[in-house]
Amino acid sequence: MERGVVRDAILDVMGSDPFEPLAISEITDRCQTALGSAVPPSSIRSYLAANTPKVFTRTANGHYALANACDSFDHAVIGASTIYCADAFDWMRLAPRNSISAVVTDPPYGLVEYSEKEKEKLRIGHGGVWRLPPSFDGCKRSPLPRFTVLTDEQRDGLYRFFLAWGNLIYPILKPGAHILMASNPLLSHIVSRALEDAGLERRGEVIRLVQTLRGGDKPKNHEKEYPDVTVMPRSQWEPWLLYRKPCEGTVAENLRKWGTGGLRRIDRDKPFGDVIKSSPTNAREKRIAPHPSLKPQSFMREVVRAMLPLGNGTVLDPFAGSGSTLAAANHVGYESIGVEMDRGYFELAKNSIDPLSRL
Ligand SMILES: C[S@@+](CC[C@H](N)C(=O)[O-])C[C@H]1O[C@@H](n2cnc3c(N)ncnc32)[C@H](O)[C@@H]1O
Numbered sequence: 109m110e111r112g113v114v115r116d117a118i119l120d121v122m123g124s125d126p127f128e129p130l131a132i133s134e135i136t137d138r139c140q141t142a143l144g145s146a147v148p149p150s151s152i153r154s155y156l157a158a159n160t161p162k163v164f165t166r167t168a169n170g171h172y173a174l175a176n177a178c179d180s181f182d183h184a185v186i187g188a189s190t191i192y193c194a195d196a197f198d199w200m201r202l203a204p205r206n207s208i209s210a211v212v213t214d215p216p217y218g219l220v221e222y223s224e225k226e227k228e229k230l231r232i233g234h235g236g237v238w239r240l241p242p243s244f245d246g247c248k249r250s251p252l253p254r255f256t257v258l259t260d261e262q263r264d265g266l267y268r269f270f271l272a273w274g275n276l277i278y279p280i281l282k283p284g285a286h287i288l289m290a291s292n293p294l295l296s297h298i299v300s301r302a303l304e305d306a307g308l309e310r311r312g313e314v315i316r317l318v319q320t321l322r323g324g325d326k327p328k329n330h331e332k333e334y335p336d337v338t339v340m341p342r343s344q345w346e347p348w349l350l351y352r353k354p355c356e357g358t359v360a361e362n363l364r365k366w367g368t369g370g371l372r373r374i375d376r377d378k379p380f381g382d383v384i385k386s387s388p389t390n391a392r393e394k395r396i397a398p399h400p401s402l403k404p405q406s407f408m409r410e411v412v413r414a415m416l417p418l419g420n421g422t423v424l425d426p427f428a429g430s431g432s433t434l435a436a437a438n439h440v441g442y443e444s445i446g447v448e449m450d451r452g453y454f455e456l457a458k459n460s461i462d463p464l465s466r467l
Pocket of ligand 1: 453
């Protein structure tokens with residue numbers, strides 16, 4: 109059979125649903141159906157091998173997809189950042205292996221807090237996992253999700269969510285790539301367990317020192333009876349979990365081959381440290397990007413910069429929100445990719461990345 113005929117059949121099959129990566133056996137079957145005759149799997153295999161990665165991507169589970177399959181999702185390019193409107197799990201299934209140099213992300217935690225139902229309650233202003241903290245100093249505070257209301261089943265769901273996430277991110281990371289993930293003291297142990305079970309190495313935690321309004325309350329409806337009691341400590345820090353895909357060989361060998369494995373120093377005499385003083389996100393940034401979980405640029409720039417040891421590579425934020433990671437990456441001169449599922453936040457990110465990065 110002519111090579112051009114096989115090539116056209118493969119491209120038709122792969123293009124019919126660019127979101128679906130296929131095994132070689134499935135591609136062969138579909139080509140045979142389309143051509144009405146037997147196609148030797150060896151011709152399919154050699155065509156795919158000869159044209160990967162230019163035309164095809166070998167995906168995490170060894171299937172093939174069109175190389176630009178991720179670009180089938182709605183997306184926008186802003187400076188050196190590309191933001192996709194997609195479910196991160198679908199996006200990761202299509203992304204090329206060993207292509208991401210670092211992940212910096214602030215994921216959804218309750219799993220429920222960004223569901224349509226909870227977002228509606230947040231908009232209405234009462235009920236659900238979002239609580240409105242008390243105003244003080246004449247300042248109105250942003251709503252915060254309440255993680256203490258999660259049931260055992262939801263905690264188990266959280267573990268399974270991060271295990272599935274870890275299993276999908278692992279193959280698309282370059283060996284030695286770091287993941288820095290925002291967490292909170294009530295749930296970080298569950299996320300850590302899941303990331304370790306996915307094969308990632310724990311490298312420590314970065315502590316963001318920040319005065320929050322979480323905790324520090326007197327017993328609800330019994331404040332007068334127990335005026336000297338706090339139910340939980342007032343939280344004054346935020347843990348960011350640091351994980352790494354294992355290196356190939358030594359750190360030096362991995363740096364040489366993949367450009368990853370270590371962290372970028374602040375300067376030659378000053379290593380990146382794991383406690384960073386930070387303020388809550390300021391009003392100017394919140395006006396540009398009114399997302400309920402917006403992280404401050406000052407902190408994001410410091411951590412994003414540190415994640416590429418040689419200053420080269422692509423930083424991914426699979427839960428991009430309004431794009432604060434991408435804005436920080438643009439500011440420090442790195443390439444970045446963001447994925448955001450909610451169309452409203454995706455549109456917000458498109459408009460916020462550039463002004464945030466210029467601040
Ligand atoms: C905690 S927020 C991140 C906010 C971000 N740090 C910022 O500064 O704007 C998490 C984001 O993940 C998004 N999200 C939740 N599940 C997702 C999924 N499966 N794929 C992509 N985005 C998702 C939510 O819509 C939300 O905007």
